[in-house]
Amino acid sequence: MLNVPSQAFPAPGSQQRVAAGGRSKVPLKPGRSLMDWIRLTKSGKDLTGLKGRLIEVTEEELAKHNKRTDCWICIRGLVYNITPYMEYHPGGEDELMKAAGADGTELFDQVHRWVNYESMLKECMVGRMALKPFAALKESCPIVSEENRILNGLFSKKKVPDNYSKEAVPSYDWFQTDGSITVVIYTKQKDMNSELVIADLQERKLRGELIVKDYSYLLHLELSYAVHEDMIVQVSEKVGKVEFILKKKEILSWKKLGQPLESHNSFVKRTERGLYYRKCRLLSKTNVSHDTQLFCLALPLGTHLLVPVGHHVYLRQTITGTEIVKPYTPVPSFLVSTFKNPCHDDQLHIFFIIKIYPSGLFTPVLDALQIGEYISVSNPEGNFMKSQMEDVEDLFLLAGGTGFTPMVKLLSCALTSSNNLRAVKFMFFNKTEDDILWRNQLEQLALNDARFEVQFVLSEPKKGWKGKEGKISSSLLSQFVKRSKCDSKVLICICGPPPFMEQGIQFLQDLGYSSKEIHCFTA
Numbered sequence: 001m002l003n004v005p006s007q008a009f010p011a012p013g014s015q016q017r018v019a020a021g022g023r024s025k026v027p028l029k030p031g032r033s034l035m036d037w038i039r040l041t042k043s044g045k046d047l048t049g050l051k052g053r054l055i056e057v058t059e060e061e062l063a064k065h066n067k068r069t070d071c072w073i074c075i076r077g078l079v080y081n082i083t084p085y086m087e088y089h090p091g092g093e094d095e096l097m098k099a100a101g102a103d104g105t106e107l108f109d110q111v112h113r114w115v116n117y118e119s120m121l122k123e124c125m126v127g128r129m130a131l132k133p134f135a136a137l138k139e140s141c142p143i144v145s146e147e148n149r150i151l152n153g154l155f156s157k158k159k160v161p162d163n164y165s166k167e168a169v170p171s172y173d174w175f176q177t178d179g180s181i182t183v184v185i186y187t188k189q190k191d192m193n194s195e196l197v198i199a200d201l202q203e204r205k206l207r208g209e210l211i212v213k214d215y216s217y218l219l220h221l222e223l224s225y226a227v228h229e230d231m232i233v234q235v236s237e238k239v240g241k242v243e244f245i246l247k248k249k250e251i252l253s254w255k256k257l258g259q260p261l262e263s264h265n266s267f268v269k270r271t272e273r274g275l276y277y278r279k280c281r282l283l284s285k286t287n288v289s290h291d292t293q294l295f296c297l298a299l300p301l302g303t304h305l306l307v308p309v310g311h312h313v314y315l316r317q318t319i320t321g322t323e324i325v326k327p328y329t330p331v332p333s334f335l336v337s338t339f340k341n342p343c344h345d346d347q348l349h350i351f352f353i354i355k356i357y358p359s360g361l362f363t364p365v366l367d368a369l370q371i372g373e374y375i376s377v378s379n380p381e382g383n384f385m386k387s388q389m390e391d392v393e394d395l396f397l398l399a400g401g402t403g404f405t406p407m408v409k410l411l412s413c414a415l416t417s418s419n420n421l422r423a424v425k426f427m428f429f430n431k432t433e434d435d436i437l438w439r440n441q442l443e444q445l446a447l448n449d450a451r452f453e454v455q456f457v458l459s460e461p462k463k464g465w466k467g468k469e470g471k472i473s474s475s476l477l478s479q480f481v482k483r484s485k486c487d488s489k490v491l492i493c494i495c496g497p498p499p500f501m502e503q504g505i506q507f508l509q510d511l512g513y514s515s516k517e518i519h520c521f522t523a
């Protein structure tokens with residue numbers, strides 16, 4: 001199963017990809033790949049049945065279009081005729097039908113808020129939801145209140161979550177000297193750290209997102225005057241204070257910090273905050289195996305972005321006019337050398353190990369990217385928490401193919417910052433020896449650190465292979481995943497293609513490991 005280039009896209013065996021647990025893709029009929037869908041949308045066919053007209057859709061009208069053969073859904077106030085997309089949806093028709101004739105925003109966001117539906121469904125747009133009668137009345141007034149727009153799905157965000165007292169919501173202030181502006185955000189939380197602050201300064205636009213538990217605070221401003229691109233981000237962990245220190249281009253006194261931009265000073269659930277992308281320049285591409293490359297991207301000078309261990313980002317590219325988004329887990333640039341500086345890669349670059357599927361859609365375009373060209377990279381996401389590694393005595397990592405990528409930083413963090421750790425054992429499944437990523441580095445690491453052991457398992461070894469053979473199995477796991485003491489605290493991380501994951505999890509459960517002891521990077 002591993003490393004087989006596929007006609008379908010996204011490539012089913014692509015372990016580089018990350019998804020939330022429990023979701024499943026369905027096999028699509030031939031001729032129903034993403035590329036086929038893009039072709040159809042560019043064919044000039046009338047996909048809405050409205051001959052290019054855009055209409056206002058009432059709730060009653062929307063509800064009428066709730067059949068497979070006539071299906072409309074509303075996402076963020078806009079209505080799409082998704083009947084032609086049914087057979088192309090990687091999650092299957094039944095999943096799409098859950099939102100038939102209704103507002104599918106919440107459902108969509110729960111499953112894959114990162115999917116770029118606006119771009120993919122451009123040609124399916126029927127129109128926007130009509131304002132409800134109560135709101136419609138007000139529309140005759142020149143200003144429609146934000147409250148009414150929320151009712152109609154145009155804006156879905158509240159400024160403060162219901163269950164939050166106003167006093168606990170972050171707030172900001174600013175002060176200046178002759179040469180600098182300091183913006184201070186008081187998060188009112190003690191456990192802030194720099195991984196929870198993602199900031200971008202471009203031209204005069206300052207966007208700072210702070211992750212406060214399950215919530216996101218956003219500072220978003222067009223600054224009054226120009227500042228230098230490089231800003232300093234300082235986090236006072238104990239008092240939960242975050243400072244953006246900006247260098248003025250001209251020495252003059254600012255009367256105002258700037259003009260608020262979209263969602264400025266808002267505090268919402270993390271999952272409700274749209275994904276933000278910045279353009280990163282490709283600095284280098286290095287072969288790490290016959291079909292896999294290490295990409296090094298430069299973050300813009302005004303960007304502060306650290307990807308926490310076990311988290312991923314989304315890469316976005318425009319392919320024949322349609323924006324396509326895919327998740328990838330960044331890796332440290334070198335397995336061994338970064339161990340000197342645990343968990344903190346240099347903050348200017350971001351590295352990805354990506355397998356190229358020649359018949360895929362996304363990775364060949366990535367592969368063709370020239371040095372100096374740009375690709376958009378999102379803010380980090382993920383549900384792995386460092387606290388899961390606290391007090392762990394035995395760490396087991398099971399990866400198939402490029403399911404290796406989330407393991408790299410995990411390894412690095414575990415071996416450098418975990419105090420109680422007795423053993424880290426990594427079982428790495430591949431098809432052939434040529435597919436093993438960073439084999440030398442892993443072997444070197446095992447020589448350097450007595451706690452670390454690596455085992456390679458091949459499903460199609462060539463003659464002469466002396467290591468383990470086969471696919472993930474109960475017998476392989478029962479020999480490998482063993483507590484070093486009968487009561488030792490264990491964490492088992494697993495990442496690979498869907499069948500690998502499903503079987504692996506089942507075998508681990510059969511061996512008596514609890515769901516708390518297993519973390520799935522379901523890729």
Ligand code: HEM
Nearest residue numbers: 010019023024025090091095096099104107108111117120
């Ligand atoms: C609102 C109802 C929807 C539900 C319940 C739903 C559900 C799902 C599920 C279960 C999957 C498979 C799991 C995965 O790998 O991510 C999936 C995949 C996908 N869906 Fe939907 N979907 C919905 C709407 C849409 C819409 C409107 C689009 C429009 C473009 C869309 C595009 C996709 C794409 C591109 C994937 C593949 C994601 C990947 O590359 O991993 N879905 N969906």
